[in-house]
Amino acid sequence: MRRQALHLAGRAVEQRLNADHSDGQAAQADCGCGQLARYAGRGTKTFASVLGPLKLQRAYFHCAACGKGFCPRDRQLGLEDTSLSPAVTRMVAAVASMVSFQEGSQLLGELAGVVVEARQVQRSAEALGQEIAEDERLHAQPLEQTPLPATLYLGIDGTGIPMRAAELQGRHGKQPDGTAKTREVKLCTIWSAEARDAPDRPVRGEGSVSYAAAIESAATADTDQTPAAFPQRVLREAARRRFPQTERTVVLGDGAPWIWNIARELFPRAVQVVDRFHVKQHLSDVSKAIYATDPQSARQWAQRRQEELDSGRLPDLLRALRRQADRSDAARKCLQYIHRNRERMRYPAFEAMGLCTSTSVVEAGCKVAIGTRLKRAGMHWSIPGANSIIALRCCRLSGRFQDFWERRSEHRKAA
Numbered sequence: 344m345r346r347q348a349l350h351l352a353g354r355a356v357e358q359r360l361n362a363d364h365s366d367g368q369a370a371q372a373d374c375g376c377g378q379l380a381r382y383a384g385r386g387t388k389t390f391a392s393v394l395g396p397l398k399l400q401r402a403y404f405h406c407a408a409c410g411k412g413f414c415p416r417d418r419q420l421g422l423e424d425t426s427l428s429p430a431v432t433r434m435v436a437a438v439a440s441m442v443s444f445q446e447g448s449q450l451l452g453e454l455a456g457v458v459v460e461a462r463q464v465q466r467s468a469e470a471l472g473q474e475i476a477e478d479e480r481l482h483a484q485p486l487e488q489t490p491l492p493a494t495l496y497l498g499i500d501g502t503g504i505p506m507r508a509a510e511l512q513g514r515h516g517k518q519p520d521g522t523a524k525t526r527e528v529k530l531c532t533i534w535s536a537e538a539r540d541a542p543d544r545p546v547r548g549e550g551s552v553s554y555a556a557a558i559e560s561a562a563t564a565d566t567d568q569t570p571a572a573f574p575q576r577v578l579r580e581a582a583r584r585r586f587p588q589t590e591r592t593v594v595l596g597d598g599a600p601w602i603w604n605i606a607r608e609l610f611p612r613a614v615q616v617v618d619r620f621h622v623k624q625h626l627s628d629v630s631k632a633i634y635a636t637d638p639q640s641a642r643q644w645a646q647r648r649q650e651e652l653d654s655g656r657l658p659d660l661l662r663a664l665r666r667q668a669d670r671s672d673a674a675r676k677c678l679q680y681i682h683r684n685r686e687r688m689r690y691p692a693f694e695a696m697g698l699c700t701s702t703s704v705v706e707a708g709c710k711v712a713i714g715t716r717l718k719r720a721g722m723h724w725s726i727p728g729a730n731s732i733i734a735l736r737c738c739r740l741s742g743r744f745q746d747f748w749e750r751r752s753e754h755r756k757a758a
């Protein structure tokens with residue numbers, strides 16, 4: 344019944360549009376090149392719509408000056424340069440931001456009865472993702488969001504995603520032979536944690552999380568006139584969320600030096616905190632390296648170190664690591680890591696300030712925003728393809744897709 348109803352509705356729309364020849368009344372129309380294009384008859388094209396395929400006849404204009412042609416009605420209906428209706432394009436964006444292109448194509452068929460080949464899901468989603476990426480760069484003004492929370496958190500992290508061989512040529516990586524299999528996506532996430540689930544335990548605000556990410560450079564050379572691409576992205580996200588205007592700001596990271604370079608450079612007054620979850624993970628890994636054949640001792644050792652970390656006994660923690668440093672490479676590296684970041688690991692002090700330190704929200708952000716979609720078995724990305732889908736995903740996860748879509752429709756109407 345649903346299929347039949349949609350089919351009938353589709354025929355009705357088709358007939359109504361095709362009976363209207365007003366789009367071909369003029370003999371000439373303005374071409375984008377500045378010259379006039381000549382009416383050249385009506386052309387038929389089939390579009391995928393939510394009502395099923397629509398076979399539309401539209402007036403076609405050809406420009407002798409630039410050799411291009413166009414259908415004014417396609418522009419008017421938002422069908423230019425595509426064979427998908429705007430509503431189907433939106434559905435494609437929704438599925439492609441969540442699952443593989445193949446699965447997306449299947450879901451569209453099963454749930455909406457819309458036939459879109461996997462390849463076309465990919466093409467349309469990537470094209471839309473690219474539009475979103477451009478839109479993101481143009482719209483860094485603060486979003487409506489009153490009142491500003493007392494504290495805002497900004498997390499920065501990186502995660503590798505599997506790439507096509509051509510994207511990795513000549514790059515050094517972590518493979519035994521020195522080659523790379525992945526490229527690093529750099530992610531910035533901003534959230535607030537005003538609520539408390541226990542007197543002193545901040546909880547991340549539901550719906551307060553926003554994301555911005557891409558495969559791009561984080562390092563700005565001293566000779567560069569402008570910051571590198573990723574710091575600029577962080578600045579835009581911070582501006583949208585009014586991070587710099589917030590009374591108290593916190594930057595969380597896993598301890599990698601590039602993260603603190605960005606924090607120091609962009610937000611000098613922010614409190615710097617190493618995500619506690621990450622440090623504990625690190626200590627647990629070290630314990631397994633030291634007690635490779637004795638899991639119980641490993642657990643005990645890790646537990647003691649984690650307690651020292653929690654209670655702020657960093658000198659004890661560093662001493663324990665130093666005792667292992669001669670024998671264990673992992674322990675020596677961890678010792679340097681904790682020593683280097685010790686000011687960012689003053690957890691009892693941070694807790695007393697009511698700050699969120701142990702959430703793993705940054706790592707979770709990487710998994711939610713990037714890993715679950717881009718790091719799946721058998722996937723191999725190109726840089727533009729990955730960046731498009733990342734832009735699409737960040738936009739949707741940050742609750743900004745509707746805004747983007749409205750801007751896009753306005754823009755098309757104006758054109």
Ligand SMILES: [Zn+2]
Nearest residue numbers: 374376406409
């Ligand atoms: Zn022209």
